[in-house]
Amino acid sequence: MTRKANPQGTDNVLADLGFDDAEELSAKAALAVKLNELIDKRDLSQTEAAAITGMTQPKVSQVRRYKLQNISLERLMQALVSLDQHVEIVVQPARRAHAAGITVAV
Template identity: 85%
Template sequence: MNRKDHPQGTEDVLLDLGFDDAEELSAKAALALKLNELINQRGLSQTEAAVITGMTQPKVSQVRRYKLQNISLERLMQALVSLDQHVEISVQPARKAYAPGIIVAA
């Protein structure tokens, strides 16, 4: 997660802050948000969430605090599947309606 200068404002706050991996961080944040919502809805402790998702309790703690640097997109997706969620990845040509990039809708 290195920062670089990006003088022009965009719709991506992380990009505006100069993170060179802004798209990946945005995707991780969206998945973590959904994961945290599910943990809250089910009233799970971090230990219970760890058992269900196959993550360690410290990893669940990182997700709960949105410290996502050492957690892969794949791991977050697998955790959501463990909580009975359907995760779908869609690849489409970049056109006016779809600019090049990564978007996660959770």
């Protein structure tokens, strides 16, 4: 994760801060927010969440603290599916008003 200069603001604060992988980090963060909401709603401990999602307790702890550098998008999506969520990936041409990229809607 390296930073680059980006003097003009965008819709992505991580891009504005200069992270090369800003789109992926934003997608991961959106999935982690939903995952954490589900863990809270079900009042699961980290150990219980790990057992349900197939993640280790330390990985669940990383998600809970939004330390997502070592967790793949796929792993986060699989964890959501294990908590009875439907994850849908849509690929479509980029619109002129929006550059090509990754968006997660939860």
